[in-house]
Amino acid sequence: xxxxxxxxxxxxxxxxxxxxxxxxxxxxxxxxxxxxxxxxxxxxxxxxxxxxxxxxxxxxxxxxxxxxxxxxxxxxxxxxxxxxxxxxxxxxxxxxxxxxxxxxxxxxxxxxxxxxxxxxxxxxxxxxxxxxxxxxxxxxxxxxxxxxxxxxxxxxxxxxxxxxxxxxxxxxxxxxxxxxxxxxxxxxxxxxxxxxxxxxxxxxxxxxxxxxxxxxxxxxxxxxxxxxxxxxxxxxxxxxxxxxxxxxxxxxxxxxxxxxxxxxxxxxxxxxxxxxxxxx
Ligand SMILES: Nc1ncnc2c1ncn2[C@@H]1O[C@H](COP(=O)(O)OP(=O)(O)OP(=O)(O)O)[C@@H](O)[C@H]1O
Numbered sequence: 001x002x003x004x005x006x007x008x009x010x011x012x013x014x015x016x017x018x019x020x021x022x023x024x025x026x027x028x029x030x031x032x033x034x035x036x037x038x039x040x041x042x043x044x045x046x047x048x049x050x051x052x053x054x055x056x057x058x059x060x061x062x063x064x065x066x067x068x069x070x071x072x073x074x075x076x077x078x079x080x081x082x083x084x085x086x087x088x089x090x091x092x093x094x095x096x097x098x099x100x101x102x103x104x105x106x107x108x109x110x111x112x113x114x115x116x117x118x119x120x121x122x123x124x125x126x127x128x129x130x131x132x133x134x135x136x137x138x139x140x141x142x143x144x145x146x147x148x149x150x151x152x153x154x155x156x157x158x159x160x161x162x163x164x165x166x167x168x169x170x171x172x173x174x175x176x177x178x179x180x181x182x183x184x185x186x187x188x189x190x191x192x193x194x195x196x197x198x199x200x201x202x203x204x205x206x207x208x209x210x211x212x213x214x215x216x217x218x219x220x221x222x223x224x225x226x227x228x229x230x231x232x233x234x235x236x237x238x239x240x241x242x243x244x245x246x247x248x249x250x251x252x253x254x255x256x257x258x259x260x261x262x263x264x265x266x267x268x269x270x271x272x273x274x275x276x277x278x279x280x
Pocket of ligand 1 (some may be wrong): 024026033035054055056057058059060061062122224
């Protein structure tokens with residue numbers, strides 16, 4: 001039987017080292033495709049790091065290699081000092097699609113982890129109930145996914161990602177299917193859950209605002225084949241407010257990243273508002 005960490009004590013994530021990692025798909029064919037140039041990133045334990053970049057630049061490829069679900073072409077990845085050579089286990093993974101099972105209630109969906117990983121059910125149950133309460137979802141525990149709104153389903157999926165208290169969390173555009181308001185709400189939920197136990201989070205998003213709202217650090221990637229072209233420490237206090245737009249420090253980070261995209265030709269269009277006659 002697996003073990004669950006002492007859920008009362010402090011628990012933080014583990015460091016992740018990515019050194020000279022690249023990916024070539026179809027290596028053995030006459031048309032190999034370079035999805036990722038060499039990437040090197042040192043992620044300290046407990047850091048919340050986001051990756052932003054144009055569609056197809058290799059964000060998911062990088063994440064899958066960290067998870068041990070995809071072989072790297074060159075380089076080395078270690079999680080907590082151990083080389084990743086097979087799927088890592090002390091991990092919670094979340095994708096855009098919430099992937100809940102229709103025939104299980106929200107609670108039973110969350111408990112799937114206990115069943116699959118052979119964790120002590122009573123401990124996981126206690127932790128699951130706590131998380132449902134924190135996310136204001138206790139009333140939804142015994143409902144089926146079809147009876148829940150999109151935001152509720154995604155929060156249940158968040159609970160399932162976190163319930164076994166993983167040291168590493170990998171999230172690939174987890175809020176992409178949500179409406180803008182729900183997305184803000186779930187973002188602050190994720191931040192508050194992360195702040196309690198501080199796992200190491202690698203978060204992929206298309207939303208620059210979301211990355212700045214959540215992260216300690218943001219990697220900006222170039223278009224395909226991807227490489228890290230900016231590595232930004234986000235020095236903003238936590239918890240961050242749900243609406244960040246007005247804060248000039250927040251806007252400065254967003255602006256910096258948008259300008260990188262503009263420079264890379266990822267963002268097109270009018271880059272400056274036209275001057276209004278008489279305006280200062
Ligand atoms: N198994 C594969 N075989 C061949 N090419 C692949 C494979 N998986 C991904 N690719 C290609 O590698 C590139 C990077 O894909 P990846 O999914 O990592 O990008 P991404 O940045 O996550 O994109 P998005 O933001 O759209 O999800 C893309 O051009 C994709 O088509």
